[in-house]
Amino acid sequence: MSRPADLVQGTLDLLLLTIIALEPIHAWAISQRLKQVSGDALQVSDGSLYPALHKLEQEGWIRGDWKTTPNGRRAKFYSLTRPGRRALEREAAEWKRLAGAISHVVRLTET
């Protein structure tokens, strides 16, 4: 699986869920937004996005609906399902806990 090596396991899922939680959005736009918000700090290749999305869809956390884009193209828009929202809350809390702990440890070594 070609997951970006520098992304912690599960982090990509969290990022995708967070972006999708804002509004229904298609994969191309997700890739653009990912670059935009992370300021190219996170290198997610265009291709590796899709397996992750399909996994989330299969898990029942997001669902894809075919809709028309503002410029008239058909695209698959992903949106969050109820279990997905719960999963997001859980993963986000977990991330915060983990991130807090890590930064705490890191701060310890700095001082």
Added chain:
Amino acid sequence: MLEWRWVRRLTLRLRTLVRRDRVERELDEEFRFHIEERTALEISRGLSPLDARRVALRAMNGIDQRKEECRDERRMQVVEHVIRDVRYGFRSLARSPGFAIAALVSLALGIGANTAIFSIIDKLLLESLPVERPRELVLLNPTGWRNGWTAGSRTWSYQAYRGLRERQRVFTGLLADRTDAVNLTVDGATQRAIASIVSGNYFDVLGVRAFRGRVLTDDDDRVRRGHPVVVLSHGFWVERLGSRAEIVGQTVRVGGRPFTVIGISEQGFNGLEVGGSVDVFVPTMMLPDVVTYGEALDARNAYIFQVYGRLEPGVSRQQAEAQLQPLYPIELERDVAAMGGRGPTDDRWRQGQIRLDDGHRGTSGLRRDLETPLTALMAMTVVLLLIACANIAGLQTARASARVREISIRLAMGASRGRVVQQLLTESALIAALGALAGVWVAWFTVRLLVAEMGETAGRLQLVTTFLDTRVLVLTFTFAVATGVLFGLLPALFATRPAVWSGLKTGITADLGGHVRLRRLLVTVQLALSLVLVTASGLFGRTLINLRRADTGFETDRLIQFQLNTGAAGYDRARSEAFLHLILDDVQRLPGVGQATFAVAPVLSNALIGFGIDVEGYSAPGGRRARAVANAVAPGYFRIVGTPLIRGRDFSETDSARSRRVAIVSDAFVRTYLRDLDPIGRTIGLGYGGPNRLYHEIVGISKDARLNNLRDEPIPTFYLPYTQFDVLNSGFVLVRAKGDSELLRRPIEALVKRRDPALPVAEYATIDEQINRLLRPERLVAALSLAFALLATGLGAIGLYGVLAFSVARRTREIGVRMALGAGRGAVLRLVLRSVAGMVVVGIAAGAVLSLALGRSIESQLYGVRGRDLATLGAAAALLIAVALASAWLPARRASRVDPLRALRHE
């Protein structure tokens, strides 16, 4: 790992079937959209379209690889879920073995019984003959006038068959077939065998090939007595000859004459009688060599051949019928002409027509006998299956409600409702699959039991080897899974209903009232259906008892009969008579034998011969002739069999072929035809007018006896001295034993063998055995319906116990409060029993209505009891009430022993 690969392949296949196209299309479109957007972006950044596209593609890092990854993700998920669910399902079933066993047993019995009965029905009632394109086969059925020797209603004389075959243009082929018992000698040992005496084109028309050697052709059926060749059936070859390959080309004897075996017919083909089993196929031209009625080939009034036609492709049965019609009068004219002056006096015979009956299932006496009983049994098994389903539904509901807490925790943890339902369904499907497996085993076992019970009448039905055919299996599994899924789905949906689990989240005990109501309903339905089965079983049981007690009109005790087929051994009439006398003398000298006599037709075998007769002093309305059945007997018959003469005299040795023709008639004969007249001295006329009519003077009157079967009321019967009966090619010796009739079999067989080794003793049976054989369908139905009724009642009792135990456990607190407020144990008992009474009263009432409504439809199967028999219904209801109370007893007692203090403190 093996399991994983299997599951993976299975799901892959499923997806290929169901959604693959859509998933693939969507994947393509999603990727294309992405590439195009990226290309557009790169163009807007200043790249040439070609370069832009190259960049876009490179960014995907291998489109096909990515697509495959997407597919993998989807696959993995499904597979992982299935594996996880199955493992979890096994674990959770193992945690509640009581539930698992109850559900499995319910399903296995329900499915097993259905599969078994359906397999037999399929084989006997539905399945086509194992021939080519069986739907094209029709059986030619002549309606209207016939007079002569008629072997069954849909039969033709050989001459009429030849006439039709030459003139008809609507069939690709027309075959004739007559089945009869012959003596077959292989390696010096003679045995009774079933022969099909067939036209040469038989195998060609049917499209049945040779397993070894070759089959008969028209060239084997041209010259009278000129083709001593036979084909053996595959079944006979395997069962009686041990599959000896070298038999082809060897010589066997049929009816004493040597025949060459030219081949073995195709495996699975046993002739055109379903449930029968032909051993040997003989060309029609050889008829005079293998049976005694060789002249029947020329006799226009020997209606002994069945005629099957294969319709030309594209010709409908109606068209063929219409085109065939003009040919029939030609044959009828010839029949009448052949009778000379003895033909019919009016013109009604001209109204005869040919009907074409559906021939693809062949004919079957077994089918005729068992069609109604099997249909009744099938209906019962369906009811049983419904009860089993209700049980499963009840068990699943109970389980789901017991797991509300577990389920709501899983939902709260973020599992989607779909996932939880999928998990619960996997469990149901697991039970269904295991139940189906157990069901197949039950079915296999049951079919073996049934076929054994049907005994030799089942012939080579070979259900055991073939019933596991794919159709029945697929049907069973489909049904099992459908049952499991349907009855797993409803409780699963209910248990995952937002109202249920959100209630739990807020700490309020979920309202399970709906569950209990559903389960009470299911138990009520079970009780109603059980009552139907128990009542039916009671009716069938009483029928069997009534038939066993039926007055036969003769003494069945220690009476033995066996057949000597002298004709098949090549004896002429004089030799037959002499031989029978010798055997009678020999048998009477055996120690342990009281007396012996002789009759042409066996008793209790539905074998008496029907006649149209003229009775002096009786004129039937509309110029029709009187009908009666007859037997030809030896002097002493009435005394030895135990049917006393009311008036007149018995036959004696002086009643010979040359003396005055005499007859003895039965009481029913007198009541029907000679009510107010003195019968003695009057005459009965046999045959059709003219000089050939034979007049027999009535010299005695016998009591009535049920000689054909136990069910029919005694019908008008007359007896002739066997010396004055026109054919005598086989007969039954009737022996009254002094002691144990079983001990006589070997000595009798030995003494017949001493007189003629080529003449085997056939159909040896005590009359009690014969009665058992006769009552086989009734016994089958009675035994199976009893088994079904017991199963149904047992399942109902389990269901009732389950729902009561559950509701008592749930109401422990309420009961505690009541007791704390002063309710005594009696009051609590009444409280529980009142809730049982509700279900029982409604269930029994509904069941009673249903039983009364259905009673009429089984009336034809009953004897001595009506379909709407209130005594039986009452007894069945009482039994069910007793069972219901017994299964309510434990929960009720537990409720009455509730300790109020503990019950209240518990909350």
